[in-house]
Amino acid sequence: MQRTKVKPKLAVWKFSSCDGCQLSLLDCEDELLAVAGAFEIAYFLEATRAQTRGPYDVSVVEGSIANLHDIERIKKIRAESKALITIGACATSGGIQALRNFGNYEAFVRAVYARPDFIEGLATSTGIADHVKVDYELRGCPVDKRQLLEVLSAFLNKRAPRVAPHSVCVECKLGGAICVMVAHGTPCLGPVTHAGCGALCPRHDRGCYGCFGPAEGANPASLSRHLAQLGLGERELAELYRSFNANAEPFRKEGAAHDNE
Amino acid sequence: MLTQSNGVAAKVAQRPAEVIDRAGLGALISLLQSDGYRVIGPQVGDGAIVYETLASADDLPAGWLDEQSPGHYRLVRGPDAAVFAHTVGPQGWKRVLFPPRQTLWEGERDGSQFSIEPAEIEAPPTVLLGVRACELAAIAIQDRVFLEGAYVDAGYAARRAALFIIAVNCARSTSTCFCVSMQTGPKARTGYDLALTELCGGGRHDFVIEAGTERGAEVIERLERRAAGPEDLAAAAAAVERAASTQTRAMPPDAEGILKANLESTHWNEVASRCLNCTNCTLVCPTCFCSTVEDVTDLGGDHFSRERRWDSCFTLDHSYIHGGSVRREGASRYRQWLTHKLAHWHDQFGSSGCTGCGRCVAWCPVGIDITAEVAAIAAAAPAAPKDKR
Numbered sequence: 001m002q003r004t005k006v007k008p009k010l011a012v013w014k015f016s017s018c019d020g021c022q023l024s025l026l027d028c029e030d031e032l033l034a035v036a037g038a039f040e041i042a043y044f045l046e047a048t049r050a051q052t053r054g055p056y057d058v059s060v061v062e063g064s065i066a067n068l069h070d071i072e073r074i075k076k077i078r079a080e081s082k083a084l085i086t087i088g089a090c091a092t093s094g095g096i097q098a099l100r101n102f103g104n105y106e107a108f109v110r111a112v113y114a115r116p117d118f119i120e121g122l123a124t125s126t127g128i129a130d131h132v133k134v135d136y137e138l139r140g141c142p143v144d145k146r147q148l149l150e151v152l153s154a155f156l157n158k159r160a161p162r163v164a165p166h167s168v169c170v171e172c173k174l175g176g177a178i179c180v181m182v183a184h185g186t187p188c189l190g191p192v193t194h195a196g197c198g199a200l201c202p203r204h205d206r207g208c209y210g211c212f213g214p215a216e217g218a219n220p221a222s223l224s225r226h227l228a229q230l231g232l233g234e235r236e237l238a239e240l241y242r243s244f245n246a247n248a249e250p251f252r253k254e255g256a257a258h259d260n261e
Numbered sequence: 262m263l264t265q266s267n268g269v270a271a272k273v274a275q276r277p278a279e280v281i282d283r284a285g286l287g288a289l290i291s292l293l294q295s296d297g298y299r300v301i302g303p304q305v306g307d308g309a310i311v312y313e314t315l316a317s318a319d320d321l322p323a324g325w326l327d328e329q330s331p332g333h334y335r336l337v338r339g340p341d342a343a344v345f346a347h348t349v350g351p352q353g354w355k356r357v358l359f360p361p362r363q364t365l366w367e368g369e370r371d372g373s374q375f376s377i378e379p380a381e382i383e384a385p386p387t388v389l390l391g392v393r394a395c396e397l398a399a400i401a402i403q404d405r406v407f408l409e410g411a412y413v414d415a416g417y418a419a420r421r422a423a424l425f426i427i428a429v430n431c432a433r434s435t436s437t438c439f440c441v442s443m444q445t446g447p448k449a450r451t452g453y454d455l456a457l458t459e460l461c462g463g464g465r466h467d468f469v470i471e472a473g474t475e476r477g478a479e480v481i482e483r484l485e486r487r488a489a490g491p492e493d494l495a496a497a498a499a500a501v502e503r504a505a506s507t508q509t510r511a512m513p514p515d516a517e518g519i520l521k522a523n524l525e526s527t528h529w530n531e532v533a534s535r536c537l538n539c540t541n542c543t544l545v546c547p548t549c550f551c552s553t554v555e556d557v558t559d560l561g562g563d564h565f566s567r568e569r570r571w572d573s574c575f576t577l578d579h580s581y582i583h584g585g586s587v588r589r590e591g592a593s594r595y596r597q598w599l600t601h602k603l604a605h606w607h608d609q610f611g612s613s614g615c616t617g618c619g620r621c622v623a624w625c626p627v628g629i630d631i632t633a634e635v636a637a638i639a640a641a642a643p644a645a646p647k648d649k650r
Binding site for chain 1 (some may be wrong): 308335356544575626
C-alpha cells in the first residue's frame with residue numbers, strides 16, 4: 001500500500017571527477033523508476049535540467065576538492081543538506097587527480113594548459129571529508145551500483161547500510177573464487193583493498209588493483225614484501241598504490257615508502 | 262535411505278574390504294545419481310581442485326597433483342591417472358553444509374501490518390565424494406557446533422541429514438599437511454558411509470572400498486567387485502603410511518597449554534606485522550563457523566529479508582559492540598583466532614578446532630604458518646616457573 005509521505009529531496013552534485021559514479025545511478029536501469037518514485041530528484045544535472053532549490057534531505061556528492069571554488073561550493077551544499085553522502089574514489093580520497101599531490105603542481109599546470117594563468121587550482125586534490133562533515137562514504141572507482149542503491153535504501157529505511165569495510169578476499173571466498181595470488185602467482189591488492197565490487201577482477205582471473213581503496217585494518221607493508229617476492233620492483237610497487245586511491249592514507253603511505261625518486 | 266537424524270551414521274558390523282576398479286568408481290557415481298543424489302566431488306577449476314557437482318567420473322581430476330606450501334598452491338601433472346592424488350583444495354565441504362550466504366526469513370509490509378516467512382531450507386540428497394580424514398574431522402567438529410546444545414541450526418541439520426559421505430584415504434601429503442600431529446588422519450576412521458583407498462600405478466587402477474554404515478554396505482552390494490586380497494590391503498596400508506610418513510609439518514604438542522600460558526607474548530605483535538587482516542585463514546578453515554546477520558530492504562521498505570553470511574574474527578565488525586570494536590589491533594585479532602582455534606575450543610567443544618588440513622597455511626597470501634607461530638610463541642615464552650626436582 002502506498003504511504004502518503006512527502007518524498008525526501010535528493011540532490012546529486014559533481015566536483016572534480018569523471019561523472020562515472022553519478023552515471024552508476026543512471027545505470028540502475030531496473031531500479032531507476034523505484035528511485036525516482038522514492039525520492040524527489042531535486043538536483044541531478046546528469047539526469048534532468050530541472051532544478052529545485054535547497055534545502056535537501058540527502059546530497060550525494062561525486063568528485064574531489066581540487067580548486068578554490070570547490071571549497072566554497074561544498075560548504076554551501078553541506079549547509080543545505082540534512083545528510084551528505086560522498087560516492088567514489090574522488091570524493092572519498094581525492095581520486096586519480098590526487099597524483100598531483102606527489103608531484104610539482106605548478107609544473108603540471110604549465111605543461112598541460114596553454115594559459116596557466118587562467119587556472120585557479122589547488123596544489124592538492126583531496127576528499128570531501130577533508131573539508132566538511134560527511135555522513136557516509138561509499139567507495140569505488142566507480143562505485144558499485146548495487147551498493148549505491150543499498151546506501152539510498154538504507155537512508156530511506158533509516159537503517160545501517162550493508163556495506164562491509166573488509167577486504168576483497170572476503171568477496172572471493174564468499175563467491176568461491178580461487179585466490180589468483182596463491183594459486184597463480186598473480187600480484188593482487190585484494191588483501192588490502194576495501195570490498196564492494198564483488199571481487200570483479202579476481203573472478204576474471206586478474207589481480208585486484210585497488211580501485212575501492214584501503215580495507216579496514218589494511219597492512220600494505222606486509223603485502224608489499226610479498227609482492228616483491230613475486231618479482232615487483234620498487235617503482236612498480238609505488239605505482240601499484242598510486243592509482244585511483246593514491247591519497248587514501250594507507251595507500252599514500254605505502255606508495256611513498258617505495259618512491260625512491 | 263535418508264532417515265538418519267543429525268547425520269549421525271549408524272555403525273555397521275565389520276565387513277571385509279573389497280576392491281572395485283576405475284570403471285567401478287564410475288558405476289558407483291552413476292548408481293548414486295540414479296538413486297537421486299547429486300554427487301559433489303573434486304574437479305579442476307581455475308587452477309585448483311574445487312568441490313563441485315560431478316556429471317560423471319570423467320569430471321574427476323585424473324592425473325593432477327597439488328603442490329602446496331605457505332602462501333603457495335599449484336596444480337601439476339602427476340605420474341599416473343590417479344583421480345584422488347591431490348590433497349585438500351581451497352574450499353572445504355563447509356560450503357555445502359554451512360553456505361557462505363543464507364536467507365533466514367523474508368517479510369512483506371502490508372499497510373501498517375507485516376508478515377514474515379521463514380526461508381525454505383534446501384537440503385537435496387547429496388553425496389560428498391573424496392572427503393579426506395581431516396575433512397571428516399572438520400565435519401565432526403562443525404556437527405558439535407551446529408547440532409549440539411540448546412540451539413540446533415535447522416538448515417545445517419537438514420543438509421547434514423541429507424549427506425552420503427564417501428571418504429578417500431590420502432596416499433600423499435603436501436608440505437602444508439599436518440593431520441598426523443592433530444591425530445585426525447591421513448586414514449579415515451569414522452564418519453563416512455564408504456571409504457576408498459586408491460591404488461594406481463604398475464598397470465592397475467583400483468580402489469579398496471570399505472563400508473562405514475549399513476547403507477554404505479548396501480551400496481557396495483550393488484557394485485561389481487571382488488574381495489580384497491592380502492596384497493590389496495598391504496598396498497592400501499602402504500599408501501596411507503606413505504602419506505603419514507612424508508608429512509613434514511607438525512603442530513607442536515600441547516598447543517593449548519602453550520597459548521593459554523602466553524596470552525601476553527610479544528610474538529603476537531610480530532605476527533601482526535605480517536598479518537594482512539584479510540580473513541582468508543578463517544574463510545578457508547573447515548571448522549571456522551562465525552557468521553553475521555544483516556537486514557536487507559528494498560527502496561520502499563515493503564520487501565525485506567534477514568541474511569546470514571560468513572564472517573571472520575579478523576574483521577572489526579566481528580567484535581563491534583556499543584561504543585566500538587573490542588579487538589582493534591591486528592595482534593588481538595590474530596590472538597583471538599589462534600587461541601580460540603587451538604586452546605579455548607577445547608573448553609567450548611571438547612576438542613581442538615584444528616584438524617591439520619593446512620588450508621590456512623597455504624591460502625594465507627603471505628604464508629603465515631599456524632604451526633610455526635605456535636612454535637615461535639613457545640620459543641618466545643619466558644622460562645616457566647616449574648618446580649625442579
